[in-house]
Every structure is written in structure tokens, then in C-alpha cells.
Amino acid sequence: QVQLVESGGGLVQPGGSLRLYCAASGSTSSILTMGWYRQAPGKQRELVASIRSGGSTNYADSVKGRFNISRGTAKNTLYLQMNSLLPEDTAVYYCNAVAGSALRAYWGQGTQVSVSS
Numbered sequence: 001q002v003q004l005v006e007s008g009g010g011l012v013q014p015g016g017s018l019r020l021y022c023a024a025s026g027s028t029s030s031i032l033t034m035g036w037y038r039q040a041p042g043k044q045r046e047l048v049a050s051i052r053s054g055g056s057t058n059y060a061d062s063v064k065g066r067f068n069i070s071r072g073t074a075k076n077t078l079y080l081q082m083n084s085l086l087p088e089d090t091a092v093y094y095c096n097a098v099a100g101s102a103l104r105a106y107w108g109q110g111t112q113v114s115v116s117s
Contacts, residue, residue, distance in 0.1 A: 005025075012085055040090060066085075
């Protein structure tokens with residue numbers, strides 16, 4: 001079992017920055033991939049960025065060059081640095097982890113990011 005808790009969301013003006021945090025606990029040694037997803041009102045949840053245990057990263061085209069995903073040295077903390085935020089980045093952001101031989105997915109409770117003037 002893996003537990004995920006996000007923090008760091010909030011309200012920011014267009015062009016601003018936010019840093020999201022995800023703290024993982026439980027069987028963190030079994031985590032293979034971690035990522036950030038987001039869901040805007042009326043839309044499906046979509047992948048924002050992911051990072052594998054080896055460090056390789058993947059980004060949605062809409063956030064490339066603006067967002068950066070990273071993990072803490074203890075590998076139980078996930079970050080998402082979001083720069084040059086746009087109104088269309090407004091969504092609930094969820095931390096995700098895939099762990100174990102069964103490739104089970106775990107989700108945090110989500111944190112709201114709102115970009116508005």
C-alpha cells in the first residue's frame with residue numbers, strides 16, 4: 001500500500017508560478033513511476049508529467065518548457081514546479097504512483113490550482 005498526500009496548490013495570476021508537493025508513505029520502495037495528473041471541470045483527467053524510478057521524465061505537450069517534475073533524494077517526495085501558468089492550467093492536480101509487480105495505481109486526494117487575474 002502507498003499513501004499520497006498533495007499540497008501546494010492555490011490561486012495565482014497568469015504568468016505566475018506554483019510548486020506542488022506530494023508526500024508518499026507506506027511501501028514506497030515498490031514505487032516504479034510517479035506522476036502528476038490534472039482534471040479541469042467537465043474534462044477528463046489527463047497526464048501532466050511523470051517520472052520513472054530511473055529518472056526519465058515525460059511531459060504533456062501543453063506543459064513542456066513550463067513545468068518541471070522531480071523527486072526528492074529520499075524518493076518519497078514528488079514535486080511539480082509550474083512556471084508561466086496559464087488560465088487553462090486551472091484544474092485539480094492529483095499525485096499518482098504505480099507500484100509493485102501488479103502495477104497498482106495509487107492516487108492522492110488532489111490539490112486545486114487556479115490561474116486567474
